[in-house]
Amino acid sequence: MIVRSQGFYPEFERKAGRKRTTHYCAGCGHGIIQKLIAEAMADLGIQDDTVFVSPVGCAAFCYYYLDCGNVAGPHGRAAAVASGLVRVIPDKIVVAYQGDGDLGAIGFNNAFQAANRGDGFAHFFVNNALYGMTGGQMAPTTLAGQKTTTSPYGRDVVSTGEPLKVCEVFDQLERPVYIERVSVADSKRIMKARKAIRKALEIQKEGKGYAFVEILSPCPTNMKADAMGAAAFVSEEMERAFPLRLFRDRSGEEPPRPIEVEARSIDDIVSADYEGDAIDDLPDVRERRYKFSGFGGQGILSLGLVIADAASEMGRHVSWFPSYGPEQRGGSASCSVVVSGREIGSPAIDHPDVLVAMNQPSLERFLPTVPPGGVAIYEESVPLEATAPEGVTVHPFPASRIAAENGAPKAANTALLGCLVELGLLDMPGEELRRALVRSFAAKPKLVEGNLAVFEAARGHARRELL
Amino acid sequence: MSDSGPGLPRPVIFSEECKGCGRCVEACPKKVLHLTGEVNAMGYPTAEYAGAGCVGCAFCFYNCPEPYAVEVHKEDE
Numbered sequence: 001m002i003v004r005s006q007g008f009y010p011e012f013e014r015k016a017g018r019k020r021t022t023h024y025c026a027g028c029g030h031g032i033i034q035k036l037i038a039e040a041m042a043d044l045g046i047q048d049d050t051v052f053v054s055p056v057g058c059a060a061f062c063y064y065y066l067d068c069g070n071v072a073g074p075h076g077r078a079a080a081v082a083s084g085l086v087r088v089i090p091d092k093i094v095v096a097y098q099g100d101g102d103l104g105a106i107g108f109n110n111a112f113q114a115a116n117r118g119d120g121f122a123h124f125f126v127n128n129a130l131y132g133m134t135g136g137q138m139a140p141t142t143l144a145g146q147k148t149t150t151s152p153y154g155r156d157v158v159s160t161g162e163p164l165k166v167c168e169v170f171d172q173l174e175r176p177v178y179i180e181r182v183s184v185a186d187s188k189r190i191m192k193a194r195k196a197i198r199k200a201l202e203i204q205k206e207g208k209g210y211a212f213v214e215i216l217s218p219c220p221t222n223m224k225a226d227a228m229g230a231a232a233f234v235s236e237e238m239e240r241a242f243p244l245r246l247f248r249d250r251s252g253e254e255p256p257r258p259i260e261v262e263a264r265s266i267d268d269i270v271s272a273d274y275e276g277d278a279i280d281d282l283p284d285v286r287e288r289r290y291k292f293s294g295f296g297g298q299g300i301l302s303l304g305l306v307i308a309d310a311a312s313e314m315g316r317h318v319s320w321f322p323s324y325g326p327e328q329r330g331g332s333a334s335c336s337v338v339v340s341g342r343e344i345g346s347p348a349i350d351h352p353d354v355l356v357a358m359n360q361p362s363l364e365r366f367l368p369t370v371p372p373g374g375v376a377i378y379e380e381s382v383p384l385e386a387t388a389p390e391g392v393t394v395h396p397f398p399a400s401r402i403a404a405e406n407g408a409p410k411a412a413n414t415a416l417l418g419c420l421v422e423l424g425l426l427d428m429p430g431e432e433l434r435r436a437l438v439r440s441f442a443a444k445p446k447l448v449e450g451n452l453a454v455f456e457a458a459r460g461h462a463r464r465e466l467l
Numbered sequence: 468m469s470d471s472g473p474g475l476p477r478p479v480i481f482s483e484e485c486k487g488c489g490r491c492v493e494a495c496p497k498k499v500l501h502l503t504g505e506v507n508a509m510g511y512p513t514a515e516y517a518g519a520g521c522v523g524c525a526f527c528f529y530n531c532p533e534p535y536a537v538e539v540h541k542e543d544e
Binding site for chain 2: 004008021022024029032036038065187227228
């Protein structure tokens with residue numbers, strides 16, 4: 001029997017030449033820890049089902065070494081990347097590996113929230129009480145009085161805070177299944193670390209939830225010691241602030257199951273239940289650019305959507321591009337709709353051929369953008385104070401009044417739809433728009449009748465008054 | 468030496484992968500590892516087995532930060 005490394009690539013492709021050594025300094029804890037992780041992955045037979053998230057810092061190159069799936073997270077974000085991965089590949093095993101500067105400072109909230117949600121990944125936290133790769137600066141975990149390049153007189157905990165005890169903080173949370181602090185300073189401690197790392201991965205294999213293992217680790221270079229001196233610092237100094245212990249093991253309990261929600265594809269949700277096929281170009285269809293504008297709640301976005309839907313049903317190229325403020329109601333809202341016989345380059349519109357404005361601010365804002373030959377229709381009750389650009393036809397239209405007279409006072413948008421049809425600005429038969437209007441109320445069938453009445457009344461009015 | 472024969476446990480050190488940190492030397496309960504005065508191509512002094520006395524505990528392997536610098540053979544294949 002041979003005791004040798006398992007779970008590593010046979011050769012490390014990081015640099016030409018030395019393909020059997022890591023980039024770690026002599027005596028660094030990272031290599032020891034990664035050997036334990038790789039060995040456990042190999043023993044548990046999970047290498048092919050595991051995605052390992054490398055951090056930023058000295059361990060950034062784990063993906064050159066560990067023979068499993070690998071991704072690299074941005075600084076501090078390994079936990080956030082792991083949180084994402086467990087959602088998109090729920091049947092795979094996810095491992096995040098971070099140092100104390102990475103996890104304890106910039107990434108603390110990501111790690112903390114992942115622990116609080118109990119996201120199902122193994123989270124290895126390598127604590128050497130300083131920032132390693134960047135040159136030995138003070139980290140949140142730096143000990144009281146510890147000298148680093150940015151605490152040259154020793155860390156003053158009054159002005160810079162106490163060493164951050166991440167296990168103790170996470171132990172306040174309900175969701176973590178397993179929390180342990182171990183060390184790789186010597187053989188006895190390494191054997192305990194080996195068990196804890198293995199346990200965290202077993203918990204993943206069994207799908208039990210979030211497992212957090214903090215590993216105290218020597219950094220000879222930045223602790224300014226040789227390998228044994230750094231290991232002694234870990235055992236003699238760091239362990240006083242960070243006592244080794246098993247904080248929690250709930251792996252024997254059945255994990256709680258989230259509420260089952262039917263999985264729906266994004267296509268299901270956004271394509272309104274019908275599939276769009278690839279469509280042919282229609283050379284006879286002229287491209288029209290519409291801007292619908294008003295305040296949120298007037299049905300501006302819906303008006304654009306009904307037209308886009310009808311045009312799409314007729315096999316035309318369509319884009320619908322909403323723009324609105326943070327308010328649910330009352331902020332300014334607009335949407336840009338392009339209907340074309342060719343593929344549409346951009347859904348954004350600076351100069352609409354057809355402008356519909358349902359309130360004064362939007363009329364003032366967009367009327368000057370309509371090019372010569374364009375048409376602007378606005379709610380009649382809005383006083384027209386802006387001057388129409390030359391060559392632009394402007395129609396006031398009593399949309400609100402028609403809607404109110406037909407028993408659907410909120411359907412001024414539908415009245416404007418009728419007006420647009422009748423003026424021939426939609427290049428579509430009224431029947432197509434009538435059908436699209438009915439479809440748009442699929443979830444609110446009570447509103448169909450009133451809206452159709454408004455639609456027809458508005459068409460009649462436009463025919464009589466505007467043509 | 469008599470006790471380094473076939474069947475007996477022994478560490479196998481790959482000196483080109485060794486960085487001479489000395490963790491294996493310190494960890495060995497039988498004190499049968501030491502750093503040589505010689506350096507490898509990278510310039511690191513390297514660890515060496517005395518040739519006898521290994522009990523196969525593999526502490527040298529687990530203390531070594533390098534994946535491929537040391538193996539422990541517990542019997543000859």
